[in-house]
Amino acid sequence: MTVGETGNSPQGIGMTSARTRERLVQRLAASGIHSETVLERIRAVPRHLFIDEALASRAYEDSALPIGQGQTISQPYIVALMTQALLGNGTLRRPDKVLEVGTGCGYQTAVLAPLVGQIFTIERIAGLQRAARQRLQALGCANIRFRHGDGFEGWPGQAPFDGILVAAAPLEVPPILMEQLAPDGRLVIPVGPAGNQDLVRITRTATGFEREHLCAVSFVPLVEGKG
Numbered sequence: 001m002t003v004g005e006t007g008n009s010p011q012g013i014g015m016t017s018a019r020t021r022e023r024l025v026q027r028l029a030a031s032g033i034h035s036e037t038v039l040e041r042i043r044a045v046p047r048h049l050f051i052d053e054a055l056a057s058r059a060y061e062d063s064a065l066p067i068g069q070g071q072t073i074s075q076p077y078i079v080a081l082m083t084q085a086l087l088g089n090g091t092l093r094r095p096d097k098v099l100e101v102g103t104g105c106g107y108q109t110a111v112l113a114p115l116v117g118q119i120f121t122i123e124r125i126a127g128l129q130r131a132a133r134q135r136l137q138a139l140g141c142a143n144i145r146f147r148h149g150d151g152f153e154g155w156p157g158q159a160p161f162d163g164i165l166v167a168a169a170p171l172e173v174p175p176i177l178m179e180q181l182a183p184d185g186r187l188v189i190p191v192g193p194a195g196n197q198d199l200v201r202i203t204r205t206a207t208g209f210e211r212e213h214l215c216a217v218s219f220v221p222l223v224e225g226k227g
């Protein structure tokens with residue numbers, strides 16, 4: 001699919017209409033997403049352009065959807081929650097450098113891009129990475145650097161990061177990612193085996209790390225090595 005294709009453009013009617021998107025935004029607000037900044041991004045990003053045209057009618061449902069290669073685009077509520085957790089209620093300094101692990105189709109990347117200085121995003125499956133790069137460039141996101149690689153290693157050449165957002169679940173939080181956090185930096189990551197995962201936020205403090213539980217979640221596993 002190319003951005004702007006007939007019948008599936010940002011201006012498309014029906015399922016991709018502003019009204020349909022607004023309903024999703026209201027639903028997220030009612031579910032506890034209180035950051036206006038985040039809700040505005042959900043309103044602005046055309047999620048239907050990140051999935052296959054055959055599924056476009058479901059783009060503004062609050063559910064995860066397949067994006068090929070056994071992977072999924074995250075549920076909008078979870079994307080919003082993770083973004084809100086990373087930004088910290090507007091009370092914290094705007095993150096300058098952010099690492100994202102698991103680019104997938106690039107939807108989370110697009111939601112976050114204008115809210116931070118620069119995003120460094122890693123995806124282990126080359127085909128997904130290529131498609132995400134094309135899509136995000138077509139949407140005019142200019143502050144994103146892409147890497148085909150293993151997110152378990154982080155991005156040592158660019159560390160430390162003010163924020164790290166991980167979109168797939170390891171069994172334990174990888175110490176390397178914690179080490180790549182800047183002082184006051186925040187790591188938002190799902191952890192645990194399928195069926196028993198927690199979304200957690202780890203903050204680097206003056207004396208070590210603070211860990212908060214956000215909610216129970218269901219993510220694809222973080223897999224070692226390049227695909």
Ligand code: SAH
Nearest residue numbers: 073102104105108123124150151167222223
């Ligand atoms: N934020 C994405 C979610 C994609 S699902 C979206 O909105 O579409 C999680 C992604 O993590 C998948 O694309 C998967 O291939 C990728 N992934 C899994 N293990 C990884 C690893 N070790 N390094 C980089 N990416 C990984």
